[in-house]
Amino acid sequence: MKKTSTLKDYIALLQIIKPRTIPFVIGTVGHGAVSASIYIMIGLIMKFMVDSAVKDNSRYLTYAIILSLATAVGAGILLYAFNYLRNKCAKHAMADLQKKVFTHIEHLPNRYFEKHHSGEVISKLSNDIGSIENAFTSNIYMIVFAVFFGMGSIVSMFILDWRFAVLFIAIGALTSYVNVFFSRNLRKINDKLLERLGKLTEKTIDLISGIVLVKMFPIRKKFIQQYSDLSEDTFQSYKDSQRKNAGIESMNFFINWGTYVLTLVIGSILFLSNSREFGTIIAIGQLLNGVTFLFGSINTFIGNLHAPLAAASRIKAILEEETEHLNGSVVVRYADNNNECIVLKDVSFDYDDGTHVLDNINMLVKQGEIAVLSGPSGSGKSTIIKILTGLVPIKHGEVYVNLKQFKSGLSSETSVLQLRNVISYIPQNAFLFDTTIRENISFGRLGATNDEIIMAAKEAHAHDFIMSLPDQYDTMVGSNGVLLSGGQKQRIAIARCILKNAPIILMDEATSSLDPETEAVVQKALATLIEGKTVITITHKKESYGAADVIYTLANGTLKEDRMVIS
Amino acid sequence: MKKTNYTEEGIAKWFYNYIKPHKIWLIGGIALSLIIIFVEVVLAYYLKQIIDLALEGEKGLFIQTVLYMAGIILFSTAIIYFNRLFLIQFAGKTTKDIRVAVYSHLSNISVKYIEKNNGSEIAARQNSGITSIEAFLRYQMPELFFQPLRFLVAFACMLYIDWKLTLLSSMLVPLAIFLGNKISKPYGSYYNELNERQGSKGRIIQDAISGLSILKIFNLEGIFAQKHASIIDQEVNTSLKIFKLNSLMEPVQVVLRLMPFVLCVILGGYLITQDVLTLGTLMAFLQLQNYIIEPMNKIPHLIRDVRGIEGASSYIRELLNETIENVNETDSSEVHIDSSSENVIKFNNVSFRYRDEGEPVLNNVTFDIAPNKMYALVGANGSGKSTIFKLITGLYSVSHGSIEVFNRPLDERNLNTIRQHISLVSQDSHMFPMTVAENIAIGLPEASTELIRNAAKMANAHDFIMDLPNQYDTIVGQDGMNLSGGQKQRISIARALLKNAPLILLDEPTSALDKSAEQSLQKELDILADNRTVIVIAHSLSTIMKADHIIVMNQGEVVGIGTHEELLDNNLVYHQLYKNQIASHDVAIPGDVAN
Numbered sequence A: 001m002k003k004t005s006t007l008k009d010y011i012a013l014l015q016i017i018k019p020r021t022i023p024f025v026i027g028t029v030g031h032g033a034v035s036a037s038i039y040i041m042i043g044l045i046m047k048f049m050v051d052s053a054v055k056d057n058s059r060y061l062t063y064a065i066i067l068s069l070a071t072a073v074g075a076g077i078l079l080y081a082f083n084y085l086r087n088k089c090a091k092h093a094m095a096d097l098q099k100k101v102f103t104h105i106e107h108l109p110n111r112y113f114e115k116h117h118s119g120e121v122i123s124k125l126s127n128d129i130g131s132i133e134n135a136f137t138s139n140i141y142m143i144v145f146a147v148f149f150g151m152g153s154i155v156s157m158f159i160l161d162w163r164f165a166v167l168f169i170a171i172g173a174l175t176s177y178v179n180v181f182f183s184r185n186l187r188k189i190n191d192k193l194l195e196r197l198g199k200l201t202e203k204t205i206d207l208i209s210g211i212v213l214v215k216m217f218p219i220r221k222k223f224i225q226q227y228s229d230l231s232e233d234t235f236q237s238y239k240d241s242q243r244k245n246a247g248i249e250s251m252n253f254f255i256n257w258g259t260y261v262l263t264l265v266i267g268s269i270l271f272l273s274n275s276r277e278f279g280t281i282i283a284i285g286q287l288l289n290g291v292t293f294l295f296g297s298i299n300t301f302i303g304n305l306h307a308p309l310a311a312a313s314r315i316k317a318i319l320e321e322e323t324e325h326l327n328g329s330v331v332v333r334y335a336d337n338n339n340e341c342i343v344l345k346d347v348s349f350d351y352d353d354g355t356h357v358l359d360n361i362n363m364l365v366k367q368g369e370i371a372v373l374s375g376p377s378g379s380g381k382s383t384i385i386k387i388l389t390g391l392v393p394i395k396h397g398e399v400y401v402n403l404k405q406f407k408s409g410l411s412s413e414t415s416v417l418q419l420r421n422v423i424s425y426i427p428q429n430a431f432l433f434d435t436t437i438r439e440n441i442s443f444g445r446l447g448a449t450n451d452e453i454i455m456a457a458k459e460a461h462a463h464d465f466i467m468s469l470p471d472q473y474d475t476m477v478g479s480n481g482v483l484l485s486g487g488q489k490q491r492i493a494i495a496r497c498i499l500k501n502a503p504i505i506l507m508d509e510a511t512s513s514l515d516p517e518t519e520a521v522v523q524k525a526l527a528t529l530i531e532g533k534t535v536i537t538i539t540h541k542k543e544s545y546g547a548a549d550v551i552y553t554l555a556n557g558t559l560k561e562d563r564m565v566i567s
Numbered sequence B: 001m002k003k004t005n006y007t008e009e010g011i012a013k014w015f016y017n018y019i020k021p022h023k024i025w026l027i028g029g030i031a032l033s034l035i036i037i038f039v040e041v042v043l044a045y046y047l048k049q050i051i052d053l054a055l056e057g058e059k060g061l062f063i064q065t066v067l068y069m070a071g072i073i074l075f076s077t078a079i080i081y082f083n084r085l086f087l088i089q090f091a092g093k094t095t096k097d098i099r100v101a102v103y104s105h106l107s108n109i110s111v112k113y114i115e116k117n118n119g120s121e122i123a124a125r126q127n128s129g130i131t132s133i134e135a136f137l138r139y140q141m142p143e144l145f146f147q148p149l150r151f152l153v154a155f156a157c158m159l160y161i162d163w164k165l166t167l168l169s170s171m172l173v174p175l176a177i178f179l180g181n182k183i184s185k186p187y188g189s190y191y192n193e194l195n196e197r198q199g200s201k202g203r204i205i206q207d208a209i210s211g212l213s214i215l216k217i218f219n220l221e222g223i224f225a226q227k228h229a230s231i232i233d234q235e236v237n238t239s240l241k242i243f244k245l246n247s248l249m250e251p252v253q254v255v256l257r258l259m260p261f262v263l264c265v266i267l268g269g270y271l272i273t274q275d276v277l278t279l280g281t282l283m284a285f286l287q288l289q290n291y292i293i294e295p296m297n298k299i300p301h302l303i304r305d306v307r308g309i310e311g312a313s314s315y316i317r318e319l320l321n322e323t324i325e326n327v328n329e330t331d332s333s334e335v336h337i338d339s340s341s342e343n344v345i346k347f348n349n350v351s352f353r354y355r356d357e358g359e360p361v362l363n364n365v366t367f368d369i370a371p372n373k374m375y376a377l378v379g380a381n382g383s384g385k386s387t388i389f390k391l392i393t394g395l396y397s398v399s400h401g402s403i404e405v406f407n408r409p410l411d412e413r414n415l416n417t418i419r420q421h422i423s424l425v426s427q428d429s430h431m432f433p434m435t436v437a438e439n440i441a442i443g444l445p446e447a448s449t450e451l452i453r454n455a456a457k458m459a460n461a462h463d464f465i466m467d468l469p470n471q472y473d474t475i476v477g478q479d480g481m482n483l484s485g486g487q488k489q490r491i492s493i494a495r496a497l498l499k500n501a502p503l504i505l506l507d508e509p510t511s512a513l514d515k516s517a518e519q520s521l522q523k524e525l526d527i528l529a530d531n532r533t534v535i536v537i538a539h540s541l542s543t544i545m546k547a548d549h550i551i552v553m554n555q556g557e558v559v560g561i562g563t564h565e566e567l568l569d570n571n572l573v574y575h576q577l578y579k580n581q582i583a584s585h586d587v588a589i590p591g592d593v594a595n
């Protein structure tokens, strides 16, 4: 965790607005300038007024009135426009940033999420983005405003009496140091706060996704205790960061009033020696607000930037996370004359945490063959599928997928994305997205017609139960399909795979949750589906071995091949 | 879900509940604010003094007054610091309470609510709602008290100085209230919309992450990016509406800031030329005027912010209003499991549906479960097997018929007490992102390492756990992503065995296990069933045949109860279900022998 923000962080933050720099700058500068000029106008109006009183001259009074009316009308319109413009730019920039982060997340390797909880990501995309947005809608504007207000006041002061101007610039510069003192460590504190907020979201997600366990096992108290402790820590972080602000705010009060009184004292001395017009002193007193505001607050506002700066660099860190290698360890080749479809050669594999899974395994599935992959639980069957689909990269060995040139226009060696285009997959745990049944099936092939979706559902023996649901194909399945029964979920996953109809089919315990009767029907349907396709199917059931051309048994990291003799 | 229409009093009452324990900080903060107001008035008075003294050339008094002022400024600097500290304490503590209240409410809320609403959506909306509440408590809530007070005090002082000028400068207060009220009307619904969007974002991010493999293998990156983008675009739309209103407030602010000033300049200038007013008095007056101009300027904002927080917090308030589970706290009776009693569970004409429309999921289900026996619950997918478990454990409650568990109607009991005596292995094995040992230990938090290992051994999990990089201390990852399907299932069995309850419910406990793991688990269950009641939902014949009794379900109805042989002989549904397996099974089929 960094103690302070570096120039790089500022650049990272400012780059977010980049494509909209011009309108944003116009909006911010315009808004700041106009707002500041109102205050400066008030100072001038005051001068005219006092002068008119002291000098008994009503001409000044007229000046004052005209100036106020002009300010009110002009500023009103301009403020509306500028304020909207700068906020709009900021919002659009935030929208782009979020879209960018989301797309990036989609392309991160699965591995990333073994270390980063979804709650952390969700929290970052809410709290951090909110914080950055705050920088553009508020903090940066306030800095600009302070600069204008301060500069405008200083310039006006110079015009009125340069000696005052010099004096207050000096005082102002001095106060900056006071503020710097208070904003130390602010960055570190904010980092901690944001991290804890992320943890809170994680805990809430854990509670909800494991709610049945929480209800059925004696852990509620412990969970609530943990959450309560974490909330307490969060409160402490919050307090730390706010306490800094409190210090800065009270110091600014001191500086504001202190300098105000000082002006009057000095001004009075000057007045007593009759060298100045009193109206000028009053005006300077008013203008002084601007100068003290500049020096007193700019540090507050810059201090407030630490949270967005921390947020921006956290977001940047996600964006810099390395995405999946598209030219991964699987080599895809298009070759009509090669009938070896899936080849694993001397493949060894360990997970990042050191789990040793595969030891120099060799595997060969020819075009149109059905391979059964079996072996005890935890032997690495699903891992082989992850390797074949390019979800995990291998460090030792080679994997080839040779395809018949089924589509023209594809290069002879191609990326993981194209590999996935030719693979259909039924996962071990039927994962469903939180949307309708129809859409879940349609994810098999985007753009499939309704009839095709229904056909796929029928083949997966899912159509009947879908039609018995109140909203039929438009039934929402809930988070990961909780609103369906286990076997129903699995059949939706099968329908999704059937709809894709790709030349290579990978099935990981595809029918494990089906009842025997349904299983028999679905197996029959799958048998027709996979005709002519290259298939790897993982199963514990000996009954499914019948149709296999080759049986691979995985145990203790080694693979045993058992090729059927075709009679 | 009942949609409540919150009134201002409603929300005030709601907040008051959470504020109450920490109101001392708020009161302290406001008390200090009052001092600050007072100090401001005094400072304004001294300002007048200084100017008048300077004009009169009274050197001695002048210096004295300046020194007084310096003292007061120092004093109030400290006051301001403490004022902020108090308010931070107030906002932080109250927020913490609300946070924990929401969390513990969620832990007690019905499973129905949780299943209907996406968990990450809930978490994201909760996070954003609470962030808004915290900001409101820290900044706007004290302002709600501070600004009116400040206005009144300044108003009174100014009345004292010059009532004409005072009335003139506060003339715009009704206008400020009127405009603020008018402009901010839609804020509540806008902020509620924004909160909703945060929820949708949470949901889609969660889906993308937990379905990442599917997302990639099916090349769904594009479509999910689109879905996400459309949520963001909606969010932008709502925000722009808010910005438009906010921008509209800007000219109003200018008018509110300048008008009193201009009016006083005109009248004050005139009064001075008429020698009715001294310049010093007018200056003091103008200084004081800031204290009514500022509150006046803040009125529209405060109205807006109250509307905003109504919207931003409405989700949290609804959530906390959501009925919690029927945990009958008054029932303190112990659960007696005596083996002589006839039934552990009794279903009496139970009908049940999840949704209000459509066919019921369970239809007039009646059966008894005798103690210390092993039951198998079989039937086609979607016939209602898992639903029966959800009813026994009180996760859902029935509307028709009655369920007795441990000899007392379920709805009379404290669900927590009942659940203490049930071990459940759900159909999908859920893991918390903790270590393997902790995941098992949730069955019995005080369990020793020894007990945890024993349970793991019984579930056939010990060996693979010892092969993991950090053995029992290996972190399993969110939803157990670092484990294989069968490993997760065995851990969730170990956890249920560790709990060691007299009633064990297993929902397809071996679906991801290989034959040998399945067989060793069956052996364990056989031993357990000697002095426990076991109900197992299963599709595989080898598990079912071990049971003392088999309950056959079909489309929400119990269509037969008996042993494997009995059912094969006379139960069509059962026969139909297993005819394929029986053909390939090496066990002799009595029906066939008879033929």
Ligand SMILES: Nc1ncnc2c1ncn2[C@@H]1O[C@H](COP(=O)(O)OP(=O)(O)OP(=O)(O)O)[C@@H](O)[C@H]1O
Binding pocket: A114, A351, A352, A353, A355, A357, A375, A376, A377, A378, A379, A380, A381, A382, A383, A384, A428, B481, B482, B483, B484, B485, B486, B487, B512
């Ligand atoms: N993401 C991961 N990080 C670390 N280790 C993992 C990860 N995924 C799986 N493993 C480990 O790798 C080994 C092989 O897992 P895999 O999922 O391939 O087994 P499997 O043969 O499919 O088993 P099952 O039949 O139970 O599904 C297991 O020991 C498992 O704990």
Ligand SMILES: Nc1ncnc2c1ncn2[C@@H]1O[C@H](COP(=O)(O)OP(=O)(O)OP(=O)(O)O)[C@@H](O)[C@H]1O
Binding pocket: A482, A483, A484, A485, A486, A487, A488, A513, A515, B115, B354, B355, B361, B379, B380, B381, B382, B383, B384, B385, B386, B387, B388, B427
């Ligand atoms: N939370 C829920 N909300 C709405 N409907 C549900 C919910 N859970 C299950 N259902 C529906 O209730 C019916 C019975 O589901 P249940 O999970 O009890 O089946 P099951 O017998 O366990 O099936 P399986 O063998 O596939 O697990 C199904 O039609 C299912 O779609």
Ligand SMILES: [Mg+2]
Binding pocket: A381, A382, A383, A428, A508, B484, B485, B486
């Ligand atoms: Mg597996």
Ligand SMILES: [Mg+2]
Binding pocket: A485, A486, A487, B385, B386, B387, B427, B507
């Ligand atoms: Mg089920």
